[in-house]
Amino acid sequence: MKKENSPRWLRLDNAGKIYPAARRRSWASVFRMSATLNEAVDVEILREAQKNVLRRLNTFSMRLKSGLFWYYLETNPNEPEIVMDDAYPCRHIDQKTNSGFNFRICYYENRIAVEIYHVLTDGTGGMTFLKTLVAEYLRLKHGVQIPYDDSILDCNAMAKPSESEDSFLKYARRIATSRKESNAYHIKGKKEEDGFLNLICGRVPVDIVMQKAKEKGVTLTTYLTSVLILAxxxxxxxxxxxSRRRLKPVKITVPVNLRRFMPSTTLRNFSTFINPGIDPRYGEYTFDEVLNAVHYFMGGELNEKSLNARFTGNVLSERNPFIRVMPLFVKNFVMKIIFNNFGDKKVSSTLSNLGKVTLPPVMEKYVERVEWMLGALSENPVACTLSTYKDTLYINMTRTIKEPKVEREFFTRLIKNGIPVKVESNQR
Amino acid sequence: MAYCVNCGVELSSSENKCPLCGVKVYRVEGMNKEEAGTPLYPKSVMNVSIGSKELLPALAVFFLIPILICVICDMLISHKLTWSTYVICAMMLAYVYVFLPFVLGKKRVKLYIGACTFATLLFLFFLSEKTNSGIAWFLEIGLPVCLGAGLLLIALNILFSCFGNKKLAKIASVFFALGTYTVLINVCVNVYLKMQNILTWSLFSLVPCVIIGIGLLIIEKNTRIKSEVKRRFFI
Structure with a gap:
């Protein structure tokens, strides 16, 4: 891929527009994906692999700039530094100190990790980046012949225009759903003042969880969302x-990969979310009742029409001529207010399932684990991510408060349900 | 392998205590010990700032603009600082009231109340000097009323933290504080106006405040009455 063929600048995608506007000190909107190899990481080879990957996945190397009316992404000629992990995962990514890049590649012992600012891509795009990086690393290190596909890209091939398209604009229709929703309960606790992100990683045999979910007639995401709601x-x-009267609804944001519903191959943001939950003011819910509530809510929402109507509202706002002519600083102010009132306020936490991560057998023998985690959310202190690799389900729970009360409730509930959990953490 | 005796989760070999409940890992002596695994993340910390409260200094500077405009206008018209000193002092007072909580944080409430009281006193003193109305009203009304408000608020803050969950006791203390404060205002005004009776109208607010306060305290103390009241007056 020659550099001249890469787009010199790009508009931010529809979902990405909110992140720079609503970003704040306590909310970095960074997520992290990592692959642990069965050998120590060679930094020099990783640097070489990074160079090749950025030539192919050129949208990742772009820097964020502000225009008069909108933010945009522009080509960045610099080369990013590869840094060693430290105690704090998912820190703020500051373009100024990061050579203009909105991602960072970290390593620690056997682990290669990518931390990405959400303005560039979503979980699916991030996983493609990680898998391509690891594939290129293994190719350079061991001469492995990688069978390339849609999620592991050939670094010698040309970037396709469809990979950098804004699929929101392409697939949006004209009718949007209302954003009106009741506010949800927010987990309270003592904030980690120095920005430390606590991580508890639970490893669970995926076949046991799948069996438990199957027994209840629901999916794995529904099962674990219900456990989190009850926790x-x-x-x-x-x-x-x-005091039941003072309780608030407990709702969980479950991001949905729209590529499953629309034929998009974009590597930028293309996901929306649904907020299943319960209102405990109505009475005490049993596990089966929560499972039912979440299962049928998801059944009603997870279809192309409903999801399309969900993101169409944001696209219509972007196309509104009054909003378009607003100077950027006014837009930022307005978007911040909208986000503060319609974003995290409506939910208690996030549970994001990236699904089963598969690697070709030639790579699988070098890669021991693949997982991911979300950085601090804007309002809610606890976030949960799921990913399955080989036979293990990785449940990564991150939190910005000191007390692990939700995590404890969540994991002990799994144990009570007969699911063994092995935990590790970055506790200080 | 080790398990948390409290939560039942299996703990990774890198964990010295359970990350969910903090219970120390119990490893049986003599059993074949697992080697301590590599911690999930290194303990070292990069010296990277996590961003700063950049908005606060920007706002503080922004509010300097009206002060500067007033000073310039005043200097251009009267060639010295006259009316603009009111603006300067009022803005200083606003700075203390608005920006100090961000600097002090949520926990230093007493210090914040003390600082606000002191700033208000200085402002009142400035007004009494600037308006040539004599120091008498400042000493006899401004100073005691302002100081009294500050002290009562600090006392309420201490009482609130002592009472914990006792809501009725908290409300009672507010009533006592209100009653005391009306008496203070009444005394100050009457002394300033050189009236014969130093206590007049404030008795009409003091007595009900004290009665309500005592009533609430009795209800708070006596669980039987508390549940009786709850039963009869629930909405």
């Missing part, structure tokens, strides 16, 4: 000491 609700009920 958060238990924390809420303990805080309110039995």
């Amino acid at each position: 958060i609700n238990d924390v809420q009920e303990r805080e309110n000491k039995g």
